[in-house]
Amino acid sequence: EIVLTQSPDFQSVTPGEKVTITCRASQNIGFTLHWYQQKPDQSPRLLIKFASQSFSGVPSRFSGSGSGTEFTLTINSLEAEDAATYYCHQSSSLPHSFGGGTKVEIK
């Protein structure tokens, strides 16, 4: 099973600042890495597919990059509505697996 390790676990950020979240895979997964946002008491929402492809309706301040074993989710100019937990997910091989999540809090 492919293990995904996210860092940091928690980040407290001022609105307008840039947020960077890292996801490391235990083996090479190419570009098969996806990012989700989960707000309190809501279901996860797909943000980014295949490392860098923005999903429909996602604000342009969200972007993804990386390949192989290291990936990054960036939120440019954080807004209050971005307070959430962010998860990475790999679809390179079964079983699908998720990172442990990064909680972003607004200062």
Place this chain on the structure above:
Amino acid sequence: QVQLQESGPGQVKPSQTLSLSCTVSGGSISSGDLYWSWIRQYPGKGLEWIAYIYNNERPYYNPSLKSRVTISVDASDTQFSLRLSSVTAADTAVYYCATYDDGAFHIWGQGTLVAVSS
């Protein structure tokens, strides 16, 4: 636009079988090119993929649960189901149904909390 809604008991006794259904609205299970999935989320964050099934054909299971899990599509073609046998407290989680398409889980239900407790 497809929407999903989970249903089932909120509490199951240890050693019993957990049964959940997911109702699909805005489409039918056999009409699209989607995998119909179950994912759970433990209290305090972690997400775990359980299983999915494509068009009522071969199911795919997480090996960690394979001996206890069955996923199936109902004859109505608008519901799919999850059965998890021999549950313990470790199976307490929010259970989501979701669609899997082109590598990612696109559409999620709102989730249903299942507590395993006597």
